[in-house]
Amino acid sequence: MSDKKIIAVVGATGAQGGGLVRAILNDANSGFVARALTRKVDSDKAKELAKLGAEVVAADLDDVESLKRAFAGAYGAFLLTNFWEHFSAEKELAQAKNMAQAAKQANLQHVIWSTLEDTRKWIPLSDNRMPTLKGKYKVEHFDAKGEADQLFRDAGVPTTFLLTSFYWENLIYFGAGPKKGPDGKLALTYPMGDKKLPGIAVDDIGKSALAIFKKGREYIGKTLGIAGEHLTGAQMAAALSKALGQEVRYNDVSPDEYRKFGFPGAEDMGNMFQFKRDFEEVFCGARNLAVARALNPSMQNFEKWLASNKSRIPLT
Numbered sequence: 001m002s003d004k005k006i007i008a009v010v011g012a013t014g015a016q017g018g019g020l021v022r023a024i025l026n027d028a029n030s031g032f033v034a035r036a037l038t039r040k041v042d043s044d045k046a047k048e049l050a051k052l053g054a055e056v057v058a059a060d061l062d063d064v065e066s067l068k069r070a071f072a073g074a075y076g077a078f079l080l081t082n083f084w085e086h087f088s089a090e091k092e093l094a095q096a097k098n099m100a101q102a103a104k105q106a107n108l109q110h111v112i113w114s115t116l117e118d119t120r121k122w123i124p125l126s127d128n129r130m131p132t133l134k135g136k137y138k139v140e141h142f143d144a145k146g147e148a149d150q151l152f153r154d155a156g157v158p159t160t161f162l163l164t165s166f167y168w169e170n171l172i173y174f175g176a177g178p179k180k181g182p183d184g185k186l187a188l189t190y191p192m193g194d195k196k197l198p199g200i201a202v203d204d205i206g207k208s209a210l211a212i213f214k215k216g217r218e219y220i221g222k223t224l225g226i227a228g229e230h231l232t233g234a235q236m237a238a239a240l241s242k243a244l245g246q247e248v249r250y251n252d253v254s255p256d257e258y259r260k261f262g263f264p265g266a267e268d269m270g271n272m273f274q275f276k277r278d279f280e281e282v283f284c285g286a287r288n289l290a291v292a293r294a295l296n297p298s299m300q301n302f303e304k305w306l307a308s309n310k311s312r313i314p315l316t
């Protein structure tokens with residue numbers, strides 16, 4: 001039997017977890033093997049992971065017993081929730097609670113919780129700079145993740161709190177790429193003013209997570225932020241112009257305008273960008289580039305990411 005340690009990966013069929021599974025599979029000497037958790041063991045993505053060599057196991061974050069079974073015998077776990085599937089912070093909190101409970105019961109030695117800031121620590125609900133959402137949140141998809149940190153501490157789970165960054169893949173899949181204006185010219189529209197947005201190639205989240213597991217106990221109980229580069233909208237537009245060989249302008253809008261764009265989650269995203277803009281020092285400061293690169297020396301910057309992904313960015 002292999003003496004390698006099992007890492008149970010939530011979100012293995014998705015962006016962050018998929019990156020970690022691939023990182024483990026690509027590193028024969030890591031000392032770890034990947035157990036991919038999914039609700040749909042028969043999906044194409046799950047089958048693909050099995051083919052690559054991952055153990056695929058059924059689990060649902062809404063079902064704590066399924067998580068206990070899926071964590072049994074594992075050394076560690078990479079954990080996340082997917083806000084964008086249901087748009088519910090309450091659900092994220094309930095799922096995080098299930099994961100913390102199951103992780104404790106399975107006596108996991110190291111959990112990485114993919115988290116984000118609870119922005120209410122900096123902008124209390126009474127602060128009218130941005131609207132309060134659903135009576136309880138400022139940046140709903142951040143706040144519940146940050147609030148859930150305490151659930152892992154309360155359960156006594158040895159946890160690393162991993163603060164992730166804006167995926168550059170959002171330019172491909174999330175409608176956050178350059179769009180053609182009425183003048184036919186491409187523009188990148190974010191309400192960031194002249195402030196910097198920490199970004200990352202999503203695969204580098206998985207690679208960083210593997211590096212954290214490899215460090216043993218060093219990051220347990222700690223919060224660690226990762227990013228590949230901190231760039232202003234104008235700098236991102238300049239890098240896009242260079243990579244695409246056509247001009248991309250940065251179109252600065254106010255957070256209020258952005259919140260009114262009307263797509264699902266626009267208010268939440270508008271508040272998110274405003275938080276990153278108004279608390280640039282806090283937000284970038286929590287994602288030290290040198291620390292992240294020391295952990296994962298192959299961490300891509302935006303230019304490098306663009307070199308391999310520019311043709312995937314829809315330009316409509």
Ligand SMILES: NC(=O)c1ccc[n+]([C@@H]2O[C@H](COP(=O)([O-])OP(=O)(O)OC[C@H]3O[C@@H](n4cnc5c(N)ncnc54)[C@H](OP(=O)(O)O)[C@@H]3O)[C@@H](O)[C@H]2O)c1
Pocket residue numbers: 010011012013014015016017037038039040043059060061062080081082083084085141164165166167168170174
């Ligand atoms: N986009 C960004 O820039 C960004 C940046 C930082 C953080 N985030 C956060 O990242 C999270 C999403 O992560 P992602 O982008 O890696 O996800 P993704 O690519 O959209 O995939 C979602 C994954 O979550 C799994 N999942 C969802 N609900 C589940 C459940 N009830 N039980 C078991 N597995 C479940 C899915 O597995 P199956 O479908 O196979 O079961 C799938 O693997 C969001 O909460 C978002 O706020 C996003």
